[in-house]
Amino acid sequence: MxxxxxxxxxxxxxxxxxxxxxxxxxxxxxxxxxxxxxxxxxxxxxxxxxxxxxxxxxxxxxxxxxxxxxxxxxxxxxxxxxxxxxxxxxxxxxxxxxxxxxxxxxxxxxxxxxxxxxxxxxxxxxxxxxxxxxxxxxxxxxxxxxxxxxxxxxxxxxxxxxxxxxxxxxxxxxxxxxxxxxxxxxxxxxxxxxxxxxxxxxxxxxxxxxxxxxxxxxxxxxxxxxxxALSVPRITLMSPDAPGLERLVAQMSWSATNRSADGRTIEIENVTAADAGAAAFTAGLEVHGLADRSQTLEETFLRMVEVPPGPQSATTPATLGKAS
Structure with missing residues (x-):
């Protein structure tokens, strides 16, 4: 027909x-x-x-x-x-x-x-x-x-x-x-x-x-x-005040994924550098370093297809052109 x-x-x-x-x-x-x-x-x-x-x-x-x-x-x-x-x-x-x-x-x-x-x-x-x-x-x-x-x-x-x-x-x-x-x-x-x-x-x-x-x-x-939007924000926050840094993380309910042995450097997920800097300033925390470690689009793509990064480096019908 x-x-x-x-x-x-x-x-x-x-x-x-x-x-x-x-x-x-x-x-x-x-x-x-x-x-x-x-x-x-x-x-x-x-x-x-x-x-x-x-x-x-x-x-x-x-x-x-x-x-x-x-x-x-x-x-x-x-x-x-x-x-x-x-x-x-x-x-x-x-x-x-x-x-x-x-x-x-x-x-x-x-x-x-x-x-x-x-x-x-x-x-x-x-x-x-x-x-x-x-x-x-x-x-x-x-x-x-x-x-x-x-x-x-x-x-x-x-x-x-x-x-x-x-x-x-x-x-x-x-x-x-x-x-x-x-x-x-x-x-x-x-x-x-x-x-x-x-x-x-x-x-x-x-x-x-x-x-x-x-x-x-x-x-x-x-x-x-x-x-x-699928990229996970991640930052590294460094301070000479290890106890103060730990208090800030607890106060803000941040998800700390990694800490240095001396506690002066903490990696935090789902927090932007701008938000972390503002929170540290409000808390009066001395900051010696603040680095954005967010996943890049290419890293997001490689994670999806499970291709390990290197020098070369749920399934439903989908209609494109619309936000998902």
Missing amino acids: APTAQESALTDGVVSVRGLTKCFGTVRAVDDLSFDVTPGRVTGFLGPNGSGKTTTLRMVLGLTAPTAGTATISGQSYRDLASPLNTVGAALEATSFHPGRTGLDNLRTYAPLAGASDARCAEVLDLVGLGAAAERRAGTYSLGMRQRLGLATTLLGDPRVLLLDEPSNGLDPEGIRWLRGFLRFLAGEGRTVLVSSHMLTEVQQSVDDVVIIARGRLVHSSSMEALG
């Missing part, structure tokens, strides 16, 4: 995943995954390498058949979309460009599939900052420029939905800053933008919402603001 006009309006541009599961033999790459991604916002699809992000995106695009569950775009499976390339722009891996052809000619190769004109090819090259390099051979492009060319390819059909797998790979700091602004520009036009990454630090300044998975399962889904 065809969707009603009201149903179409409610699902327009929405990527909806319900109970999505994919097994490769005895391995569950994706396990009962459910979430929604809404238009007008940039959503980060996060998880460590091997967590099932790319497999999920491939199922959304109909490239991999799910073992169970559904994935729809604007209320339809990808295969049922009347004009898929004008509805969804996807970049799941480095696009194979002919190194001997110019950037513009490479786009002309893909343009007929999306019904795009030469003018549209030139327009999207300008949009991604490659207008001046349009006549250069793709073989001379840097990795970051090839990433931009891949992004230009996804935009040929002027799609409402963009699914981008690790789009910041190969970009220098200036390119990453440009990408952040560009993704927000696309969402500001009312598009649905889903960006995968294995590191929160790569996307936290550019996304509005997050979907975090580990071992193929959803572990968190919310706005970035709500994710930030």
